[in-house]
Amino acid sequence: MILLDISSKLLSRISLFSIALPLICSLYPLILRRFTSYSRPFFILLLITFIFELFALYLNTKKSSNLYVYFILTYIECFGYSYIYYKNITNKKFQFLIGICYVFFLIFSAFYIIQIGSFNHFNSEMRVIESFSLIVFSMIYLYILSNEISKKPINILQTPMFWYSIGILFYFTANFFMFLFYNRLTLIIPQSWVLHSVVNILCNCIFAISFLCKAK
Amino acid sequence: MQSEISTLYIVITSAFFGLLLVIFVISFLLITQKRSFKYIENIAEMKKQYESAILKSQIEVQAQTLQHISEEIHDNIGQLLQTTRLNLININRNLSGEQAQMINETKEIVVDISAELRHLSKSISSKRLADFGLAEAINYQIMRINKSNEMSAEMVITGENKKFNPEIELVIFRMVQEVLNNAIKHSRGSEIKVHLTFTEQSLSIVIADNGTGFTNNTSDKKFSDGSGLFSLKEKAKNINCDLNFVSNSEGTSVTITKYFKNETY
Numbered sequence: 001m002i003l004l005d006i007s008s009k010l011l012s013r014i015s016l017f018s019i020a021l022p023l024i025c026s027l028y029p030l031i032l033r034r035f036t037s038y039s040r041p042f043f044i045l046l047l048i049t050f051i052f053e054l055f056a057l058y059l060n061t062k063k064s065s066n067l068y069v070y071f072i073l074t075y076i077e078c079f080g081y082s083y084i085y086y087k088n089i090t091n092k093k094f095q096f097l098i099g100i101c102y103v104f105f106l107i108f109s110a111f112y113i114i115q116i117g118s119f120n121h122f123n124s125e126m127r128v129i130e131s132f133s134l135i136v137f138s139m140i141y142l143y144i145l146s147n148e149i150s151k152k153p154i155n156i157l158q159t160p161m162f163w164y165s166i167g168i169l170f171y172f173t174a175n176f177f178m179f180l181f182y183n184r185l186t187l188i189i190p191q192s193w194v195l196h197s198v199v200n201i202l203c204n205c206i207f208a209i210s211f212l213c214k215a216k
Numbered sequence: 217m218q219s220e221i222s223t224l225y226i227v228i229t230s231a232f233f234g235l236l237l238v239i240f241v242i243s244f245l246l247i248t249q250k251r252s253f254k255y256i257e258n259i260a261e262m263k264k265q266y267e268s269a270i271l272k273s274q275i276e277v278q279a280q281t282l283q284h285i286s287e288e289i290h291d292n293i294g295q296l297l298q299t300t301r302l303n304l305i306n307i308n309r310n311l312s313g314e315q316a317q318m319i320n321e322t323k324e325i326v327v328d329i330s331a332e333l334r335h336l337s338k339s340i341s342s343k344r345l346a347d348f349g350l351a352e353a354i355n356y357q358i359m360r361i362n363k364s365n366e367m368s369a370e371m372v373i374t375g376e377n378k379k380f381n382p383e384i385e386l387v388i389f390r391m392v393q394e395v396l397n398n399a400i401k402h403s404r405g406s407e408i409k410v411h412l413t414f415t416e417q418s419l420s421i422v423i424a425d426n427g428t429g430f431t432n433n434t435s436d437k438k439f440s441d442g443s444g445l446f447s448l449k450e451k452a453k454n455i456n457c458d459l460n461f462v463s464n465s466e467g468t469s470v471t472i473t474k475y476f477k478n479e480t481y
Contacts (some may be wrong), residue, residue, distance in 0.1 A: 118396045142241055149249045153256050156245050166238055174234030185227065188220040195231055 008191040011215055014198035016057060019050045022207035029211060037087040037162050039211060045080035046207070049073065068119035071126070078130040081168060085137045086160050094140055101133040122186075127179035131172040138165040138172075163210035171203040262452075269452040275386055279342050286341035289333050297330040337358055345389050349379045351412055352423075353389050357396055358410060360363055366400055367425075368407050375414030380476065387455045388472060393422045394448055395470045403427025405467060412478070424469040 026043040029035055035043075052073045057068035079102065086098045109126045142165050148154055156162045178185075178196050185192050295359035305322045308316055338344060339360060345353040351373055361369040379385070392410070400407050405427030413420040457474040 005477055059268075121412075144243065146248050149252050153253055154249070156249050164244070166242060169241065170234055170238040173237055174231040175221075176234075177230040177388065181223045181227060185220055185223050189224055192224055192227065195227060199231060199234070 003092065004191050005193075008197075011194050011201075012198040015200040016053050018165065018201045018204040019046060019053065021048060022136065022211060023110070025208040034059075036160070038164065040082060041080065041087065042164070042207075042210075045077070045084070048076055048080075052076070053209040065120060071113070071119055071123050074123055074126050074130060078102065078133070081134055082137065084164065085141060087146065091144060093122055094144070096135060097140070099137070105129055105133060109168050121184045124179055124182050127182075128130050131176050131179055132166050134172050135176070138169040141165045141200040142169070158213045160210040160213045163206055163213065167203045167210065169204035170206065171199055174199040226263075237354065254367070267450075268454050271451065272457070275383065275390075277388065278390075282340045286337040286343075289337040293333055294330060296408045297333070298324055299300070300413040325436065331421060333473070335363075338371050342386055345385060346382060349377060350389055350419075351377045351386050354392055354410060355384045358408075361396065361400065361408065367403075367405065368398075369410065370408075371412065373409040373412045373414070375412075378414050378419075380419070384455050384474065387451050388457070388474065391448055391459075391472055392421060392423065394444055395472075397424065398444055399425040399427065399468070402430070403468060419474045419476075422469060422470075424467060426467040428467050434449060440450050 013172070023046050023109065026039060029039045030043070034157065052069055055070070055071075056066040057071040059069065082098050082102050086095055089095060089098075105126075109123075109131055112125055145154075145156065145159070145162060145165075149156060175196055178192070180192075223282040227404045251449075262395075301323055303325065303442055304319055308319045308323070311319060340355065342353075344356055358369045358371045367439070395409075396408065403425040405425040407426045408435055409419075409422075413422075449459060452472065453476065457472060460473075462469045462471075462472040
């Protein structure tokens with residue numbers, strides 16, 4: 001049990017700093033001056049996420065509550081991930097859907113915060129709504145991509161948005177039930193968060209690949 | 217506690233499901249991509265075959281037409297000119313002085329016309345190519361250029377002279393004719409050098425002039441004039457050979473290279 005506790009904490013730390021991997025890889029398009037509508041906003045989003053995560057860690061070490069940091073970060077992340085889809089899809093219907101979903105997310109989270117009245121527990125429901133929206137976006141994007149590759153030759157392995165969508169799909173599908181049951185689960189089995197850490201590390205590796213693709 | 221363990225199982229299963237979903241999506245897209253590439257490749261191959269068939273029929277029609285014109289020049293016009301020459305000789309027997317001189321000059325002109333038409337007949341016919349091969353057919357073109365005094369031309373052959381696929385041979389011959397005509401018409405030079413290199417795997421023909429060269433610009437008359445270069449490129453593409461142009465102020469060099477890796481010589 002102690003070993004599990006130690007490995008859980010270790011993986012949690014690795015997970016936190018694993019975001020540095022896509023950030024380092026994002027320097028590749030920066031050096032080549034090949035920033036696109038994908039790499040620029042994603043780089044900014046990763047940087048903000050990293051700063052927030054570090055701040056949350058700092059609060060944690062000071063034994064202060066850092067849950068409000070994650071509330072704010074959820075807003076930023078949901079906006080950022082949706083915005084990247086919005087900017088990289090030319091399909092007007094899909095863009096409209098993204099807008100509607102984000103507005104719905106904002107309204108829901110406003111009611112949610114009013115209802116709970118404090119930031120002293122994990123924003124499970126907000127993360128579930130965010131996960132659901134982003135799973136739908138990634139599936140739609142991959143569907144559009146599959147239609148495109150049947151019409152013209154596209155090397156999907158060299159398409160940054162492909163890896164981005166795979167990362168999003170993997171992270172939010174794998175963590176969907178974790179977010180849903182977080183408050184209930186971590187009270188009894190706190191080490192269960194290790195699953196999120198593993199998924200997050202893998203997801204960051206996938207995001208790193210997206211920066212190394214030859215963006216067109 | 218039991219319910220939390222069940223929940224944990226659900227969470228672990230969902231994570232596993234997420235991983236499976238991603239593997240499935242990647243596999244599906246890669247298979248679709250592979251199919252798409254194959255389909256596009258097939259379309260390109262079909263297009264190439266179609267263009268090749270069109271070119272083949274064009275060449276056949278052109279060869280037949282030129283052969284017909286060549287035979288007409290040789291058999292009909294040639295004979296008429298011969299009759300005209302004999303008539304002039306007969307008329308000249310009864311004439312003297314200035315009139316006889318004029319008839320003599322006219323006879324000489326008829327002889328020249330006859331010789332020119334004979335050369336033209338041989339030049340446009342692909343019979344020489346079929347009988348003696350590419351090197352001899354090109355050599356005949358060189359001789360004609362030298363005879364015309366428009367430019368001086370020479371040909372060098374390296375390697376063993378070979379005959380190969382008649383269709384490809386004819387296309388290459390027409391390409392060489394086109395390049396030589398372009399050099400005479402546009403190069404403003406005085407010399408043309410043709411270098412044929414035969415190897416086991418390839419045939420390379422370098423045609424170089426010492427003219428003023430041309431720029432790779434559509435405003436350049438030599439480029440925009442007619443469909444000469446376009447037609448050359450199309451022919452090269454259809455018989456799957458390399459075509460390279462090097463042009464500067466010291467002249468133009470055109471290299472035609474045909475590799476015979478998987479084709480019959």
